[in-house]
Structure formats: structure tokens, C-alpha cells
Amino acid sequence: MIVVKNLCKNYGNKKAVDNVNFGLSKGEVVSLLGPNGAGKTTLMRMITGYISPTSGSVSIFGKDIGEQRIECLSQIGYVPENGFLYFDMSVMDFLKFCGEIRNIPKQNLWQNIKHAIEIFELEDVVEQKIENLSKGYKRRVGLASAILHNPDILILDEPTEGLDPNQKVKFREFIRNYSKEKIIIISTHIMEEVEALADRVILINSGKLVKDTSPEELKHLFPENDIKTAFYKITNEVK
Amino acid sequence: MRQLYALIQKENLIFFSGWGLLLLGASYIVLSMFLNFFIGGFFVLDNKNLYSYFSFQNVVFILIIPAITMRSWAEERKFGTIEFLLTQPISLAKLVMAKYLSCCSSVAFLLFLSFPLWIYCNVYYQTDNLNIISSYIGCFLMGAAFCAIGSAISAICTSSAIAYISTSTILFILSFMDFSKILYNLKLQQATYSRLQNSLNLDYHFYDFITGQISFDNFAYFILLSCLGIWLTIRILEYKKG
Numbered sequence: 001m002i003v004v005k006n007l008c009k010n011y012g013n014k015k016a017v018d019n020v021n022f023g024l025s026k027g028e029v030v031s032l033l034g035p036n037g038a039g040k041t042t043l044m045r046m047i048t049g050y051i052s053p054t055s056g057s058v059s060i061f062g063k064d065i066g067e068q069r070i071e072c073l074s075q076i077g078y079v080p081e082n083g084f085l086y087f088d089m090s091v092m093d094f095l096k097f098c099g100e101i102r103n104i105p106k107q108n109l110w111q112n113i114k115h116a117i118e119i120f121e122l123e124d125v126v127e128q129k130i131e132n133l134s135k136g137y138k139r140r141v142g143l144a145s146a147i148l149h150n151p152d153i154l155i156l157d158e159p160t161e162g163l164d165p166n167q168k169v170k171f172r173e174f175i176r177n178y179s180k181e182k183i184i185i186i187s188t189h190i191m192e193e194v195e196a197l198a199d200r201v202i203l204i205n206s207g208k209l210v211k212d213t214s215p216e217e218l219k220h221l222f223p224e225n226d227i228k229t230a231f232y233k234i235t236n237e238v239k
Numbered sequence: 240m241r242q243l244y245a246l247i248q249k250e251n252l253i254f255f256s257g258w259g260l261l262l263l264g265a266s267y268i269v270l271s272m273f274l275n276f277f278i279g280g281f282f283v284l285d286n287k288n289l290y291s292y293f294s295f296q297n298v299v300f301i302l303i304i305p306a307i308t309m310r311s312w313a314e315e316r317k318f319g320t321i322e323f324l325l326t327q328p329i330s331l332a333k334l335v336m337a338k339y340l341s342c343c344s345s346v347a348f349l350l351f352l353s354f355p356l357w358i359y360c361n362v363y364y365q366t367d368n369l370n371i372i373s374s375y376i377g378c379f380l381m382g383a384a385f386c387a388i389g390s391a392i393s394a395i396c397t398s399s400a401i402a403y404i405s406t407s408t409i410l411f412i413l414s415f416m417d418f419s420k421i422l423y424n425l426k427l428q429q430a431t432y433s434r435l436q437n438s439l440n441l442d443y444h445f446y447d448f449i450t451g452q453i454s455f456d457n458f459a460y461f462i463l464l465s466c467l468g469i470w471l472t473i474r475i476l477e478y479k480k481g
Contacts, residue, residue: 080319084320097249
């Protein structure tokens with residue numbers, strides 16, 4: 001379980017995240033929605049312990065991320081929005097490196113790498129340097145690296161950016177299969193993705209949690225019965 | 240241990256895969272040999288302890304080591320890979336140690352490049368090999384301390400160029416600063432004054448090594464300096480998280 005309690009993050013006078021509270025249980029696929037600069041990435045960075053909150057806490061299966069960082073992070077697979085790959089490494093070297101720093105036992109490492117390569121169809125590029133890959137392949141390498149240790153929590157920031165339509169379909173399929181016993185947090189601007197994948201939507205605007213509901217409910221909040229309109233109306237209403 | 244080894248391997252793979260290592264090795268050899276032959280008077284001195292070579296290593300390291308350490312954290316920050324590293328189930332101390340040890344392995348590689356000179360001297364001169372070994376130890380310890388300081392500065396910077404310039408400046412000050420002027424104002428007794436002055440001076444400890452006078456305080460000085468650099472790097476990274 002993830003419990004986010006009174007979470008705040010200030011940058012100078014600006015409140016990037018303002019008193020956010022929610023809890024997530026296994027089996028949930030949650031979509032973090034919000035306009036640019038709403039605080040989604042800051043929120044995800046605090047959940048992953050990359051930045052410390054100004055106040056409040058994040059607990060991962062009962063452990064505080066600030067106090068038991070390593071135990072918490074061993075259960076998280078995180079794909080940040082912007083390039084976090086080592087361009088000088090080959091895909092195989094990078095995946096092996098990810099497996100080793102996550103302490104995957106040697107006997108399982110190759111099996112896990114092979115599995116991740118199969119899921120994201122990276123067979124043709126395993127020996128290539130990451131810098132020579134297309135944007136879509138880079139994204140797939142990132143996703144493959146995040147699931148290597150079979151984490152209970154998957155946090156993905158704009159995961160389908162750069163993927164072609166075929167890969168998007170496969171990604172959705174993967175999320176559906178993977179989410180059965182896991183917690184998945186996806187930050188995205190693509191509403192079709194929210195409708196197709198999420199069980200729950202957390203809408204953030206100006207750092208505040210403004211809606212915590214299901215995509216279906218969000219869709220029917222306004223007479224237009226459209227999730228895009230709902231998003232537009234809610235985020236502008238708050239402003 | 241496995242995590243630490245994987246991190247060191249990654250650092251070395253990235254560093255050794257491009258032209259970086261070749262350029263660094265070439266720069267080190269050209270600079271060291273230039274100072275050794277043209278300024279140090281290699282053929283003039285009685286070179287039984289390779290003094291003409293080792294006596295300029297502090298200057299060479301001030302110019303070369305910042306090029307090794309500048310990329311440690313500054314480039315991770317610049318390319319966004321720091322977010323990946325800091326969200327892995329690995330302690331900050333291990334991350335910092337891995338980068339530090341990787342830099343130290345580059346220093347060891349640079350020193351290894353000078354081995355042919357040692358072999359040459361053994362063939363043509365009566366060398367004091369124990370003194371030469373002591374000089375190598377001194378050079379390595381000084382290089383390791385420089386790596387720790389460079390790593391801390393790299394953790395503050397987002398630009399490799401700024402990290403290079405800042406590290407070189409700080410290492411220069413640390414190596415050549417005359418502590419006597421600061422200590423004089425403290426109105427200490429003469430014995431304490433000179434002892435403190437010597438203890439703080441980096442060059443004083445380094446020259447003890449290259450003249451074959453290894454003592455505990457020389458080892459302690461460089462090890463403490465390394466520890467200080469590593470500790471500062473951890474603190475800076477923790478501070479930047481907040």
C-alpha cells in the first residue's frame with residue numbers, strides 16, 4: 001500500500017504540492033492527471049524519494065520513504081519523464097547494470113532480462129548503444145528496466161510518449177496483465193490512455209488534489225460526458 | 240558489494256568506452272614527461288628516486304584530476320540520469336563511494352603509464368626502488384584525495400566546465416597556500432606554529448612521500464582529506480534532495 005499524508009513541497013514561495021492526501025492499494029491502476037506544472041512530477045519524485053517533501057509523509061507498505069529509503073525503493077520501478085538512460089551503454093549492459101544494482105539474484109538476472117526484452121520487443125537492439133536508438137525504443141528500454149526486479153509498485157511518467165500505435169496497444173496489454181497484484185501510477189496527458197487503463201484518476205491542479213475518482217465518474221461529471229471536457233472544466237474552474 | 244562493483248563497472252565502461260581515457264592518458268604523459276625532462280632536469284639530476292618526475296605530480300594532478308572528477312555528478316545532473324541513480328535501492332554512501340573508487344582507478348591507470356620510465360631507470364641507473372614505491376604511494380594517495388574533493392565540487396555543479404575550473408582552483412589553493420599568514424595571527428607558540436603549519440600543508444606531506452619519509456601522519460592526512468571529500472559529497476547530495 002502507498003499512503004500519501006499531508007504532502008507538501010515548496011520551492012521558495014511557490015507551493016508545488018499542497019497538502020495532498022491519498023492511499024493506493026494493490027491491484028489499482030491510478031492515473032495522475034493535471035495540466036503542465038500542476039505538480040504531478042514533483043509528487044511522483046516525492047513518492048520515489050528522489051526529493052524530500054517540505055512536510056508530510058509517504059509510506060510504502062508501512063515504511064516511510066524518508067526513513068527506510070532502500071527497503072521502499074526495492075519495491076518500486078520508476079520511469080521518469082526525461083532521459084534517464086546511459087547513452088554510452090548498450091541495451092544489454094544497461095539492463096544488466098539495472099539488475100545488479102537492484103540486487104536481483106544472479107540465477108534470476110538473465111531470466112528477468114530475457115523476460116523484459118521479450119515483453120518490450122527489444123530483441124533486435126540488445127547489442128546496440130542506447131544513443132543510437134529511436135525515441136520509442138529508448139522509452140521501451142526504460143520500461144523494461146523498471147520491471148526487471150518485478151516491483152510491487154510501478155510509477156511511470158508519460159510512459160507512452162514516443163511509442164508507435166502498435167506499441168501503445170502492447171503497453172496497455174502489459175499494464176492490464178501486470179496490474180493484477182501491483183500498484184501502478186501513470187502520469188499522462190492522453191485521455192484515451194486514462195480511459196483504457198486506469199481504475200482511478202487523481203486530478204491535480206496548482207499542487208492541490210482536486211478530484212479523486214474513477215474515469216467513468218469523471219466522464220459523467222458534466223453533461224458532455226467526455227473526460228477531456230471534464231478535465232478542461234475542472235482545471236479551469238480551480239484557476 | 241555486488242551493487243558497488245556494478246556501479247564501478249558502469250562508471251568505467253562509460254569513461255573507457257569513448258576517447259576520454261585515451262585523451263586523458265595522452266595529456267597526462269605529455270605533461271608529466273615535459274615537466275620531467277625539460278623543467279625537472281631528468282638528465283641532470285642523480286635520478287635514483289625519479290625526483291624530477293614525482294616532484295611535479297602535484298601540478299600535473301591539479302590539471303588532470305579535475306578532468307576525471309568533473310563528470311562524476313555534474314553530468315548525471317545534466318543528463319537527468321541522477322534521478323535514475325537516486326531512485327535505486329542503494330545507499331547514497333555506496334553511490335558516492337563507487338564514483339570515488341572509479342576515479343581512483345583512473346588515477347592508478349595514469350600512474351601505471353609511467354612504469355616504463357621506472358623500468359628505464361632501473362636498466363640505466365642505480366635506482367632506489369623503495370623510495371620510488373613510496374613516491375607512487377604518495378602520488379596515489381594525493382590523487383585519491385583530489386578525486387574526493389573533485390567529486391564534492393562536481394556534486395554542487397551542473398556544468399562539467401565549471402566543475403573543472405572550480406576543482407582546479409581549490410586544489411591549487413590547497414596545494415600552494417601559505418598557512419603561515421593565517422596561523423601567525425593566532426599567536427601560537429613557535430613549536431606549535433611550525434607543527435600546525437606543516438600538518439596543514441598538502442605539499443609538505445606529499446614531499447615526505449617522494450623523499451622516502453613515510454610516516455603515519457602523512458597517510459592520515461591524505462586519508463582524512465579523502466574522507467572529508469566523500470562526506471561532503473554525501474551531504475551535498477542529501478541537501479540537494481531537499
